Amino acid sequence: MRIDIANALGGEPALDREALDELDAEVAAVHDRITTGMETDEFGYAALNLPERTDTDEIRAAVAPFEDSETVLTVGIGGSALGAATIANALESETAAYFLDNVDPEQTTRLLDSLDLSRTAVNVVSKSGTTAETLANFLVVREAMQREGVDWTERTVVTTGSEGNLRNLAEKHDLPALPVPEGVPGRFAALSTVGLACAAIQGHDIDAVLAGAAAERDRLSGSLYDAPAYAYGAVSYALAERGAATNAFMPYAESLETFAEWFAQLWAESLGKDGQGQTPARALGATDQHSQLQLYRAGPRDKLVTLVRPTERADRDIPETELSGLSYLGGSSLGTLLDAELDATEASLAAADCPNVRVEIDRVDERGLGELLFGMEAACICYGELAGLSTFTQPAVEWGKKAARGLLGGGEFAESEQVRDRAQLLVE
Template structure:
């Protein structure tokens, strides 16, 4: 590849802040041996099929099984994906990056693909809203759950399936469902013989938050005509850069992992990711799950904060500039966002004072605001990383996804945290099973009742 994938500038995060809290170049270079060992450990784990590291292989996967199912889905009028967390955020991120921002409002001729709806949260108002918008006979459902036991996904699947069974009959209803689940076992795998439209695996060694480049994230994207091949090519290109890097200053994942680790050690436990493009808003949401669920453990952790430029300049930046020095900021800018829209110069005398904006593009305005906000933070002694991509396309999004998966995993190992488990989530799941009457979880029901009872023991109702 001759054209750049991305640019990373860390000068605004080196030597910034009070003397005791600064991160210096030498400190980053001292982490090089640990980073090399961590990357080697992850690559060995991926090659051995060890739990958690299988995402490293995903850019090299055979897409043909996904393509066959996607072709079946593409003829429907609407697609509804049922999933939550890692089974939803990656899809929403890819849709946000590549689709028309009002895709579902376009005609079939204009959108050239089915409408798409995400049924993630089991909120009856949202689910009823989806049901109101679709024709069941012309709608396909993708149910994504690695274990098949996720309570929210099970509940939403049951509702939609029963609604389809009542309107279409059981045999036809199953023909509207695709399952993405464990390759060998689980509830959804057991239903594979019922004449479903298709069933695809989530690799056993890939966790939900790392699964966007698996069928979980790619099936709906391919059915909607998104540039899936380019996304995987971008991830492979980034992987090639990491493999060929001879030291930390040639390795973007090492640079960012070192920055986050050192700033965390210096008392900055928050990581703010602030893209300056509406099409990257969901990327920040996807990153928040990846980062928070991977690194928040054992009383430690780096808290992800989502922001969107320029909107959050008018809600959060006051805190960022003059508030506590407890955050590492990453700005994600795009050189060319969309159509060449220029701000007009007005002939009206009353508007002459704003004509300095005239003949500048909206791209120029957003980029100027991004640079200005980053510069203001640096001047205030707050560390800021600058990232930039030339445009939003499959190659760049694929590279960003794979880069941040690597940064997350490497940062976890540097912090001596397992980035692939999520023990803090499991207790809440057990409590929910107990409260909803699942057999074998009676003691959890009693425990949650006791703990929650203490929460509301002193309350005010007005």
């Protein structure tokens, strides 16, 4: 992974080289803290040990019964689905991947009606085994299988913690089960069983994913000038402190669109605390140059734009044309055009003093995805350390979970009472 931060300097909000050098001294202390956390397997920091701790043989053994699957359906939500979806949606496979990560009844019905459940592997993912949305969807999937005469116990693999409802279910029905790593919040678990089981069923090289992550881990150092992940985290933090409250994350590859969704959860849930944080705005190049760039370039000076691209990709030629006004396109290629769009967007933002950063990988393949996933996790932790945040907690999310559970009759919670007592100002 490579980071070009030149266009983050001198814009508005302003960050100059002197401030960056001062920040570099803080990064040295941050690196020491992160290293200590990794060495002691401290909660959260343990995520950065996954490139060497994740047992790929264990994953392959658990999913071996599903090698004949035409489809893999992952049932999870948030961090229990987005990492797996990032890899699945970025890479081609003959085994199609779908995700039930919401409880929209119409979408769930449409999806299940479209699948041959007898040739579908179901991967249910919940660390606690109590996540309401995940378990509700799994119960619906199980019923659909039974209705079609499919033995759900032969088509299901569970990824969960050492105890809880899903662990009990796996033991009762002798289901293949994978452990969720201890000390790793869900949004940081993409490089574990949580993110890699689906990839393994699809036949992807999960060892290469971890190799890419390990390569990025080995580049962590006490200077942001030597560590791309820290450079991104530190610059994002410094610009946020100066008023860049929004981070528009814009990959120039449709295969990385879900990666932007994964990034949004990582950034929002980890850093949105104590009145701090940076709001992630998902965009897609070149599509959103025509829908959002106007705001980034000419709107409020409160944004950092992150441009992400692979430098190598399969290409497709643009045919010659008899239309004189389009002759410049003929003989070129779609990839060349997309690269030109990125270069033009980058220059346009810089000319308007809008800070932007370029993130590059060689290719969208298993190794490149490993680099990106690990790099952004380390960047997020670096940002959190610089800001003095509790990066690995999510109290606002837990509040909502309790409120919903109480409303459904799953216990008595003060949060659900506040929902019942909400004020209304209804306009009809």
